[in-house]
Amino acid sequence: MLIKQTIRRYILENFLFTDDESALQDGDSFLAAGMIDSTGVLEITLFIEETFGLKVKDDEMLPENLDSVDNLVAFIQRKQVVAA
Amino acid sequence: MCGVAGIAALLARTRISEPDVHRMLPALRHRGPDDSGVYLDPHGRIGLGHTRLSIIDLAGGVQPMPNEDQTVWVSFNGEIFNYIELREILQKTGHRFSTHSDTEVIVHAYEQYGDDFVQYLNGQFAIALWDANRQRLLLVRDRVGILPLFYTCQGERLLFASEIKALLPLLAEAPRISPTALDQIFTFWAPRSPNTLFEGIFEVPPGHLLVLENGHLRESMYWDWRFPEQGEYLTGSDAELAEQLYELLADATRIRLRADVPVGAYLSGGLDSSALVALIRRHSAAPLKTFSIGFEEKSLDESVFQQQLVEHLGVEHRRVFCHNRDVAEDFPATVFHAETAILRTAPTPMHRLSKLVYDSGYKVVLTGEGSDEALGGYDLFKEAKIRQFWARHPQSEWRPLLLKALYPYLETSGAQAKTYLRNFYGIGLDHPDQPGFSHLTRWFTTAQCKAFFSSELTATLREDAAARLTGQLPPEFGRWHPFNRAQYLEAKTLLGSYLLCSQGDRMLMANSVEGRFPFLDHRVIEFANRLRPRLKMRALNEKFLLKQAMATYLPRQIIERHKQPYRAPDIPAFFSGRPPAYVDELLSEEKLRCYGYFDAKRVSFLLNKARRGSAIAYKDNMALVGILSTQLCHNYFIERFSQTTREMSEHLVDLSRTSNAYQANYSPLHFGKFPVHRR
Numbered sequence: 001m002l003i004k005q006t007i008r009r010y011i012l013e014n015f016l017f018t019d020d021e022s023a024l025q026d027g028d029s030f031l032a033a034g035m036i037d038s039t040g041v042l043e044i045t046l047f048i049e050e051t052f053g054l055k056v057k058d059d060e061m062l063p064e065n066l067d068s069v070d071n072l073v074a075f076i077q078r079k080q081v082v083a084a
Numbered sequence: 085m086c087g088v089a090g091i092a093a094l095l096a097r098t099r100i101s102e103p104d105v106h107r108m109l110p111a112l113r114h115r116g117p118d119d120s121g122v123y124l125d126p127h128g129r130i131g132l133g134h135t136r137l138s139i140i141d142l143a144g145g146v147q148p149m150p151n152e153d154q155t156v157w158v159s160f161n162g163e164i165f166n167y168i169e170l171r172e173i174l175q176k177t178g179h180r181f182s183t184h185s186d187t188e189v190i191v192h193a194y195e196q197y198g199d200d201f202v203q204y205l206n207g208q209f210a211i212a213l214w215d216a217n218r219q220r221l222l223l224v225r226d227r228v229g230i231l232p233l234f235y236t237c238q239g240e241r242l243l244f245a246s247e248i249k250a251l252l253p254l255l256a257e258a259p260r261i262s263p264t265a266l267d268q269i270f271t272f273w274a275p276r277s278p279n280t281l282f283e284g285i286f287e288v289p290p291g292h293l294l295v296l297e298n299g300h301l302r303e304s305m306y307w308d309w310r311f312p313e314q315g316e317y318l319t320g321s322d323a324e325l326a327e328q329l330y331e332l333l334a335d336a337t338r339i340r341l342r343a344d345v346p347v348g349a350y351l352s353g354g355l356d357s358s359a360l361v362a363l364i365r366r367h368s369a370a371p372l373k374t375f376s377i378g379f380e381e382k383s384l385d386e387s388v389f390q391q392q393l394v395e396h397l398g399v400e401h402r403r404v405f406c407h408n409r410d411v412a413e414d415f416p417a418t419v420f421h422a423e424t425a426i427l428r429t430a431p432t433p434m435h436r437l438s439k440l441v442y443d444s445g446y447k448v449v450l451t452g453e454g455s456d457e458a459l460g461g462y463d464l465f466k467e468a469k470i471r472q473f474w475a476r477h478p479q480s481e482w483r484p485l486l487l488k489a490l491y492p493y494l495e496t497s498g499a500q501a502k503t504y505l506r507n508f509y510g511i512g513l514d515h516p517d518q519p520g521f522s523h524l525t526r527w528f529t530t531a532q533c534k535a536f537f538s539s540e541l542t543a544t545l546r547e548d549a550a551a552r553l554t555g556q557l558p559p560e561f562g563r564w565h566p567f568n569r570a571q572y573l574e575a576k577t578l579l580g581s582y583l584l585c586s587q588g589d590r591m592l593m594a595n596s597v598e599g600r601f602p603f604l605d606h607r608v609i610e611f612a613n614r615l616r617p618r619l620k621m622r623a624l625n626e627k628f629l630l631k632q633a634m635a636t637y638l639p640r641q642i643i644e645r646h647k648q649p650y651r652a653p654d655i656p657a658f659f660s661g662r663p664p665a666y667v668d669e670l671l672s673e674e675k676l677r678c679y680g681y682f683d684a685k686r687v688s689f690l691l692n693k694a695r696r697g698s699a700i701a702y703k704d705n706m707a708l709v710g711i712l713s714t715q716l717c718h719n720y721f722i723e724r725f726s727q728t729t730r731e732m733s734e735h736l737v738d739l740s741r742t743s744n745a746y747q748a749n750y751s752p753l754h755f756g757k758f759p760v761h762r763r
Contacts, residue, residue, distance in 0.1 A: 014693050017535065017686040031507040034532060038491075038504050039701045046698070063503050 003052070004073050010047055011069065015040065026069040041066060048072065054079045085598040086147070086161040087112025087135035088233065089245040090212050091254070092221045094299050098240040099128035104254055108243075109133050111250040111732040115161070115593045123148040123157050123214075130214050130221060132159040137596055139163070139343050139447060151191045152180060155216045158194075160187045161246050162209035162231050163600065165339040170204060194222075199293060202306050206339065206605065210246060210288075220297040227307040227606050228454070229277070229290030229580030230599075232589055236285045242296055247590075248285055248423045248721075249732060258725035259285060261718060263544040266681065269425050270710060271531045271549040274581035281424040281717060290580045307606065309575045310613060311568035313560055317616040325619060326632035329611065333633070336605035337363040340450055347600075348373040348441060349450045351401065352650060353389030355627060355634070355642060356452030356461070360602060361397050362637040364450060374399045375441050375449065377433045380407045381653050389645065396639050404440040406433045411657035412664050416716055421594040422586040423721070425714040427530065427706040430652045434591035442595040449592075453583060454603035457575050458612040460567070460620025461627045461647060466490050468522035468570045469621060471509060475516035484509060489624065519554040519561060522570030523577070533707040536690070538683050553577070567617035654705035658712075659694045670715040679718045682711050 008024060015035045016023050030036045036044070044066055045056050054076065056065075065075040089108040091100045102124045109120050116135025123132045134147040148159045164170065167186035170193060175181065179192040186207075193201035194213055199222065208230035213222040223244055225233050235244040236251055243251050252259070259282040265275040278286040288294050291307035318325060337360065341347055349364060351357045351374035364372055374394070379385040387403065394401040411432045418432045419425075441449055456462050467490060474483040484505040512524045520527065527550045534542070561569060592599045602608070612620075615629060622628040631643050653660075658667050669675060671691060676684040693699040694708060720728050 013689045014698070017689040019685070019689075031504065034528070037508060037529065037701050037703065041504065043698055043700065 003076055004069065006051060007048075007069050007072050007076075010051075011035075014043070014047075024069065026073075028069070029063070029067050031063065031067055044072070048076060052076050052080070054083070085115060085137045085139070085163075085231075085593060085596075087115035087133075087246045087250070088159045088161045088210055088212050089133035089135075089250050090131055090159060090221075090243075092130045092242040092244075092296055093128070093240065094237065094242055094296075095240045096299070100124065100131040100241070101128075102131060105131035105133045107253045107733065108245055108250040109135055110734070111253070111729075112246055114596055115246055117596050119146060121147055123150075123159075125157075125214065125216065129219060132157055132212055132214060134159040137447060137598065139345055139598060147187055149183075149185070149187045149191060151195060152182075156191050156194060157214045157216070158187060158190050159212045160190055160209065161233075162207055162211075162226065163340075163598070164189055164205050164207040164209065165342060165600075165605075166204075166206040168342070199295070200306075202293060206607070208601070208604075212244060218297070220295060223288050223294040223296075225288040225290055225292060227291045228575070228604050228609070229584050230589065230601060230604060232585055233288045234280065234285055235288065235294070237301075242301070248280060248282065249728075251285065252721070252725070253729045253733065258722045259283060261681070261714070261722070263541055264549075266425065266537070266541065266714065267534070267545050267549045269427070270533045270537075271527050272553070272577040272581070273427050273530065274578065274586065275424065276549075276553065276577065277581055282721070308558070309572050309609070310560075311564045311572065312614060313563040316614070318611075318614045322619070322629070322632060325615065326629055329608075329629055330633040332605075332608050332611055333359070333602060334363055334366060336602040336608050337450065338367050340600040340602050340605075341367055343448050345447050346370075346373070346445075347448045347450060348375060348444070348446045349399075350374070350437065350452070350599075351376050351390055351393060351399070352452070353386035353393060353642075354452070354647065354650075355630065355638075355645070356455035356603065358393050358397075358638050358642050359455075359630065359634045360450055360452050361393070361399060362634065363602070365397060366637075372397075372399045373444065373446065374401045375437055375444070376401065376403050377437050378403050378405045379433075379652070380405070381656065384651055384653065386648060389642070392639065392641060396642075402440060402444060404433075404436050406436060406652070408653050408657045408660050410436065411653055412667070415657070415712070416666060417594070418591070419713045419716040420720055421590045422713075423590070423717070424586060425710055425717055426582070426586050427533070427710040427713075428652070429654050429657055429709055430650060431587040431591050433652050434587055435594055438592045438595040438597040441597045447596065448598045448600060450600050450602060452603060453588060453599075453601050454579070454609070455627065455630065457571060457579050458603055458609045459615075459627045459630045460571070460617070462574065463490055463647070463649065464522065464526065464574065465567065465570050465621060466624050466626065467509065467525065469567065469624070471513065471521070471525075472516050472566055474510075475513045478510075478513050486624070516566075517562075519557055519569065520550055520573065522566065523550075523573050529703055530706060532703050533710055536682050536686050536707050536711060538680055541681050565617050567620065568613070571613075654709050655694050655699050658708070659697070659699075666716075667712065670712060670719060675715060679715060679723075681714055681718070687711060 012018055012024055048054060049056055065071055089112060091104055093100055105122050112135045116137045118138045119136040121134050132148040148157050150157050164186040167189040170189045174192045174196060181188055193204055202224055208226045210231040210233035211224040223233055232246055234248050243254055245251050261281055262283040265279050265281045268275045277289040280287055292303055292305050295302045349361050351361055376390045378387045411429050414432045414435060418435050470486045487505055487509055509525055511528055512521055619629040626647060673684040676682050676687055
C-alpha cells in the first residue's frame with residue numbers, strides 16, 4: 001500500500017501538479033493521457049531508483065513496467081522480490 | 085531605426101493636443117536616442133511624433149518629414165534599402181528632393197503611386213503617413229513584421245506607436261491582459277496578429293496597411309507568403325537555381341550594407357550567419373566586426389564553431405558570455421521591453437548581445453533570421469515530413485524510427501522508444517491532410533501548459549486557439565504542398581509574432597541597435613517560395629539549396645554541421661542557485677492569487693519540482709517561464725501602471741520597487757539631452 005501511495009503522490013504532484021486524488025486512476029496510461037513526454041520516463045525511472053533503491057535496466061524501460069500506477073507498483077514489487 | 089508615435093482624431097469635432105504627443109515620446113527614447121520631433125496638423129486632426137536613431141543622412145533626416153508643399157507628412161521607423169534606385173525613378177518623374185534620406189523617398193513615392201507606394205519599397209518599415217489634402221492617415225508595416233506598430237482606439241482618438249509602452253501614458257486606466265492572447269501564447273508561443281497581450285491594443289499585421297479616413301478604419305493586406313498551387317515551381321538544374329539564389333542573397337546583402345555608420349554582423353556559428361558574413365565579405369573589404377553569445381551551459385554553447393568561422397573568414401570578433409545567473413537577472417528587463425508573456429528565456433541573451441554591439445560603438449548589425457523559414461531549415465519541417473511519410477503506413481515499425489535521427493535524446497529511452505514515438509509524434513496520423521498537421525505536436529505539447537491556468541481564466545476561454553487558427557487560413561492553403569503549408573504556419577505564428585519582435589526588434593532596440601535581415605528581403609522569400617520543396621529539404625538534409633549556393637565560400641564543417649537550434653537556459657537559469665527575489669515574490673501564492681491568471685497550488689508543485697532540479701521536461705520549462713513573464717507583465721503594466729508610466733516619462737523605470745533583485749535596466753545610460761523639435 002505504501003508503494004502505491006508514494007507513487008500516486010509523486011505522479012500527482014510532479015506530472016499533474018495537484019493533490020486532488022480523483023485526478024488519477026491507478027490504471028491510467030501516463031502516455032495516453034499526455035501526462036508525460038519523452039523526458040518524463042527518465043524522471044520516473046530516476047525517481048523509483050532513488051526512492052526504492054532499485055536499478056532499472058534498459059530493457060525494462062517498457063510501458064508494461066512504467067506506464068501506469070498499477071504497472072509501476074507491480075514492477076517495483078517484482079524487483080524487490082528478486083532483490084530479496 | 086527610430087520610434088514612431090501619434091494621435092489621430094476619429095470624430096469631426098475631435099482636436100489633438102500637442103502635449104499629448106510629447107507624452108508618448110519618452111517611452112520610445114531607446115528606439116531613437118539621437119533626436120526627436122513632433123508635427124501637429126494646423127486643424128488639430130493629427131499629431132505625429134518621432135524619436136530618431138541617425139543612420140542615413142545624419143544631418144538631413146529629421147522627422148516628421150513633409151513633401152515640398154507640406155501636404156504629406158511622414159513619421160517613419162526603419163530602412164528603405166532601395167531608396168537610391170527609387171529616388172532616381174521619382175526624380176525622373178519630376179519630384180524634387182531636399183534631403184538624401186530614405187524617409188523622403190516615402191513621401192514622394194506616396195505622391196506618385198498612392199497607397200500602392202508600399203509595393204515599391206524594399207525594406208523594413210513602420211510608417212505613419214498623413215495626407216492633409218485627403219485628410220487621411222496611413223499606418224503601414226513591412227511585409228514580414230520586422231518592425232512593430234501598435235494602435236488602440238481611445239474615445240475619440242486613435243493612438244499609435246512603435247511600442248505599446250508609448251500608448252500607456254494616454255490611457256485613462258491600466259490595460260487588461262486578454263485571456264484570448266494568453267490562450268494563444270500558451271499554444272503558439274505568441275499572440276496571433278493583430279492581437280497583443282492586452283485587450284483592445286492591436287498591432288498592424290505584417291504586410292498590411294491601415295487607413296483612417298472619415299472616422300473609419302480600413303485594413304488591407306498588400307503582401308503575404310504565397311506558394312505555388314499546382315506545381316508552378318521554378319525550373320532549372322540545382323546548380324542554376326543555387327546560382328540564382330546566391331546572386332539574390334548577394335544583392336539583398338549589398339543593399340543592406342548601405343549606411344552612413346559602420347555595419348557589423350551577428351555570428352552564431354550556424355550556416356545562416358556564416359553565409360551572411362561570407363556574403364558581406366564579397367561586397368566590402370572594410371574590417372568586419374562580428375558579435376556572438378557564449379553560454380555557461382555546454383549543451384547550448386557554440387563558441388567552438390564561432391571560433392572556426394572567425395579564423396576562416398578573418399573577422400574581428402567579440403563574444404558576450406552568458407551565465408545562468410545573468411539570464412535570471414536580466415529577465416525582467418527582457419519582459420519589460422518585449423511587452424508580452426514569453427515561454428522561453430531565449431530573448432534575454434539577445435538583449436545582452438545588442439548591449440555588446442552598442443558598447444562596441446556599432447548601431448547596425450546584419451543577422452541571419454528568416455533563412456530557416458524561407459529556405460527550409462527547421463527540425464519541425466523534418467518532423468512533419470517524417471510524420472507525413474509515416475502516416476502513409478501508420479502500422480510501420482521502422483518509419484517512426486526516423487524521428488530518432490532528429491531528436492537524439494530519444495535514443496536514451498531504449499526499448500520503449502517506439503512506444504513513445506507512437507504516442508508522442510503519432511498525433512493526427514489518421515488525418516495527415518488536416519491544415520495544422522505539421523505543427524500538431526508542438527501546439528499540443530505547448531497547450532499542456534494551460535493546465536496551470538486558473539479556473540477563472542479557463543472559464544473565459546471559448547474556442548481552442550489552434551482550432552481557431554486552422555479555421556482562418558487562406559482558401560488556397562489546402563492546395564499547397566504540405567511542406568509549404570508548414571512554412572506558412574511557421575511564418576505566421578512564430579516568425580512575425582515572436583522571433584522578429586520579442587527576440588528580435590525589442591532586444592535590439594532596447595540598446596538602440598538596428599538589425600537588418602537579408603534572408604527576409606521579399607525578393608529572396610518570393611524566389612524561395614517558388615522552389616520545389618525537395619530543394620529546401622533533400623531527404624532529411626535541410627536548406628539543401630542554400631548549402632549548394634554557399635558550398636565554395638564556407639568550410640565543409642559548417643556546411644555539414646547538424647543544425648543546432650538557438651536556446652537559452654530556462655528553469656536552470658532561475659533555479660540552479662538561489663533564485664532572484666523577484667521570482668519568489670511574483671510566484672508566491674499571494675501574487676498568483678492576486679493577479680488571478682494561474683492556479684497557485686499547481687504552480688507551487690511546479691516550483692517544488694523546479695527547486696529539486698527535476699523539472700527537465702520542455703513543457704515544465706515553458707510553463708514556468710510563461711507564468712513568470714505573465715506575472716512580470718501584470719506587475720509592470722497593470723499593478724504598477726501609474727508608476728511605470730510616470731517613470732518612463734523620466735526615462736527610468738525602476739524595476740527595484742517590489743524587490744531588490746530587479747535591475748533598473750530601462751534607464752539607458754547613454755541618453756543625454758533630448759531636444760524635441762517642433763516641425
